[in-house]
Amino acid sequence: MPREAPVDSRQEILRTAARLFQQRGYDATSMNDVAAALKLSKGGLYHHFQSKDEILFEIMNHAMEITQELVIAPVRRIADPEERLRALIRLHIEVVLSPRDREITVMLHENHPLPPTLRKRINTRKKEYIHFVEGLITDVQASAQRSRHAKCAVSPRAAAFALLGMINWIYQWYKPEGDLQANNLVPQFTELIFGGIMA
Amino acid sequence: MPREAPVDSRQEILRTAARLFQQRGYDATSMNDVAAALKLSKGGLYHHFQSKDEILFEIMNHAMEITQELVIAPVRRIADPEERLRALIRLHIEVVLSPRDREITVMLHENHPLPPTLRKRINTRKKEYIHFVEGLITDVQASAQRSRHAKCAVSPRAAAFALLGMINWIYQWYKPEGDLQANNLVPQFTELIFGGIMA
DNA sequence: CGAAAAACCGACCGGTCGGTCGGTATAAGT
């Protein structure tokens, strides 16, 4: 029957589509472009996906699964609150910068084109992630107040939005050849956030 | 001759176009939509602007001028480094949140559709702004080290990107009816950044 | 090998897009 497992086909299409969407933008990328990049005809492409929207949705869904596996799950396995937050910052930055996980950038930038029903599904998962980060920050502040009598004036909610903002914005300016490399970025942002939420 | 000064016409068009671009996205907004919202025909609209690209460019250019007038210029008039940075954070947040200045949000989100030549012009002005912020942070750290012997481990460049990221990301999640209001946001982000760059 | 199913092609469709153009209405200058 299939000369290739359909799951593999679909995932390869999603990978290529995510790359093109990231490079040229969702609206500026036609289904013909995606098909051509896969050495496929447009009709052949529609054999695997029903619509362009479905492809975008699957890309974003995959992005959330990547976040789940590469950020949330490893972080949950860490016991110490401070180390947990440190790990989250590092892993989240790495995921955003990873040239392999282009789905993340597409998810960050292209929410407008999604039809409302699908967009709400994605937004629900995003909100869960924000709450997760907020909880991490709350724990760090609580443990810091106990052990070091730090003030911790900034609310966990504002700090969570700030943290996600500074990390999710990276894709807007980051250049691999720039003077601010990924390995510098992680300690710098970590220091800044820890200094900020303890103040 | 003109039944309305052409400058006013152009600016009114830009205001309306910016509103639509922000609400529906640039690609999803047709020239017909813009014309209809102004009670104009598409042909009439093209009497004032040569292309859709030109409108987007003028919106972004206007956004940079707003930043110049409402953020940079007032900040420059302040002498004390710490107060300068405080003012920048407050003014920049207010500009991003201002329902009147929708051009800012369009500039933040829609850089892809611009043709390369125009995009470079905008990016040059953005880079100038980043350097400006970086300079502010450098000054604050220097004066803090002199007067309070703070460590100031975070590089001004990383801190500038972090600051702009957390502020520019606000438009992605902010809801006026949400529990995190603008008046809370300013002191929270200010506290966080000052704690961060002194640590 | 032969049959059945999945993969794929390429021509095609309706619709919309950015943009054009000839002509008309409007208003100011004299």
Place this chain on the structure above:
DNA sequence: ACTTATACCGACCGACCGGTCGGTTTTTCG
């Protein structure tokens, strides 16, 4: 009142878009 330049309209164009479909190739299974 007449000229003149601007503001504006609405029909129109070619291109391209997302999506469809009937038919053909390719692969797997018996």
